[in-house]
Structure formats: C-alpha cells, structure tokens
Amino acid sequence: AQSVTQPDIHITVSEGASLELRCNYSYGATPYLFWYVQSPGQGLQLLLKYFSGDTLVQGIKGFEAEFKRSQSSFNLRKPSVHWSDAAEYFCAVVSRSGGYQKVTFGTGTKLQVIP
Amino acid sequence: KAGVTQTPRYLIKTRGQQVTLSCSPISGHRSVSWYQQTPGQGLQFLFEYFSETQRNKGNFPGRFSGRQFSNSRSEMNVSTLELGDSALYLCASSRDGQGQETQYFGPGTRLLVL
Numbered sequence: 120a121q122s123v124t125q126p127d128i129h130i131t132v133s134e135g136a137s138l139e140l141r142c143n144y145s146y147g148a149t150p151y152l153f154w155y156v157q158s159p160g161q162g163l164q165l166l167l168k169y170f171s172g173d174t175l176v177q178g179i180k181g182f183e184a185e186f187k188r189s190q191s192s193f194n195l196r197k198p199s200v201h202w203s204d205a206a207e208y209f210c211a212v213v214s215r216s217g218g219y220q221k222v223t224f225g226t227g228t229k230l231q232v233i234p
Numbered sequence: 235k236a237g238v239t240q241t242p243r244y245l246i247k248t249r250g251q252q253v254t255l256s257c258s259p260i261s262g263h264r265s266v267s268w269y270q271q272t273p274g275q276g277l278q279f280l281f282e283y284f285s286e287t288q289r290n291k292g293n294f295p296g297r298f299s300g301r302q303f304s305n306s307r308s309e310m311n312v313s314t315l316e317l318g319d320s321a322l323y324l325c326a327s328s329r330d331g332q333g334q335e336t337q338y339f340g341p342g343t344r345l346l347v348l
Binding site for chain 1: 238267269276277279290324326334336337338339340341342344
C-alpha cells in the first residue's frame with residue numbers, strides 16, 4: 120500500500136529565509152508526486168508535480184522540489200519565503216490502480232512566516 | 235475556463251439529518267473525486283466517479299454515497315449525520331482520472347453537524 124509521510128506538522132520561518140518541507144513516500148513503483156498548497160478555508164492549489172525525467176521540478180510561486188529515489192523523498196523548497204506563503208502544504212502520491220488514480224495525501228505541514 | 239465549483243459553501247445540520255453536496259467540474263473533465271478533510275484525519279479519499287460510474291472508493295461507511303450525472307456534475311450524500319461528519323468536503327476534477335493528470339480542487343463545502 121502506498122503512503123506519504125510529512126514529518127513536520129508545523130514549521131515557522133522568517134520572511135526572506137529559505138524553506139524546505141519534507142515528504143517521504145512509500146510505493147512499489149515509480150510514483151507520481153504532487154505538492155499542493157491550501158490557504159485557510161480554501162481548496163488545494165497545485166504547486167508542482169513529478170512524473171519522470173529531470174528530478175528537479177519547478178513550480179509556481181518560486182517553489183521547486185527534488186525527487187530522490189534512493190531516499191524515497193520529494194522535498195519542497197523555496198529560496199526566500201514571502202509572508203503570503205503562510206499556508207498548509209500537502210504532499211501527495213498518485214498511483215494507478217486498475218487504470219485509474221489512487222491519491223494518497225500526507226498529513227500536511229503548516230507554515231508560519233514571521234516578519 | 236471556470237474552475238471547480240462546489241455548493242453550498244457552508245452548511246449546518248443536526249445529527250440524524252441527511253445532506254447533499256454538489257460539485258461542478260471543469261468543463262471537459264469527466265472524473266470527479268471527493269475528499270473529506272478533518273483536523274484529526276487529514277485528507278481522506280471518499281470516492282471517484284467517471285462517466286456516471288463509481289470507479290474507486292475509500293474506506294467510508296455506506297452512509298456516504300455519491301452519483302454523477304451525464305454532464306459530469308457530481309453529488310455527494312451523507313445520510314444519518316453524525317457529529318464526526320463535521321468536515322471540509324472537497325471535490326476535485328480531472329480529464330480522465332489517469333495517473334499523470336492533475337486534479338483541480340474546488341473551494342470545498344464546510345459541513346458542521348450539531
């Protein structure tokens with residue numbers, strides 16, 4: 120069975136500092152990996168996704184993530200955090216089961232940005 | 235192109251009642267998935283519909299059901315509501331629900347059960 124672990128429930132960073140959110144997955148084959156962001160009271164917005172190829176993927180809002188198969192990780196990074204980045208971030212692994220998607224989300228990491 | 239819309243956005247019900255939530259996917263999308271989000275359990279998959287058929291189902295009791303219409307709009311029904319059903323219910327659509335596709339999420343319906 121596939122699973123996703125986001126070990127950090129809550130992270131606080133200063134505005135302008137760098138950010139790394141951790142995501143580890145468990146899946147038998149090469150997974151499809153996604154990062155989503157959720158602002159309070161809102162739905163999820165896709166930041167970036169990885170299917171194959173270059174292991175460093177660029178997303179929206181200046182985010183990037185690196186797929187490391189040896190570590191089963193897909194960590195999200197941003198070089199300089201803005202106050203508007205305060206939100207909850209979800210990592211997800213998608214597999215195909217019987218020809219359709221099976222999506223498993225991590226428990227999320229809440230990001231607080233302090234001035 | 236309009237995004238995924240969900241109605242109503244907020245809902246208050248009492249225990250034992252039933253509720254129906256609606257989701258209109260992005261035009262051209264035929265796959266609609268439903269998720270329940272709670273502080274304790276996080277995001278949990280409820281079910282997925284494609285071409286009016288339920289293709290995939292999570293581990294929820296039979297009180298949770300859904301359907302999809304020919305225009306791909308989907309409804310989710312919860313019968314005999316319990317306090318623990320209070321949650322944000324999110325729907326997401328994609329073109330065909332295949333592995334590489336991005337799911338686009340609606341803003342959610344926040345259900346409070348009293």
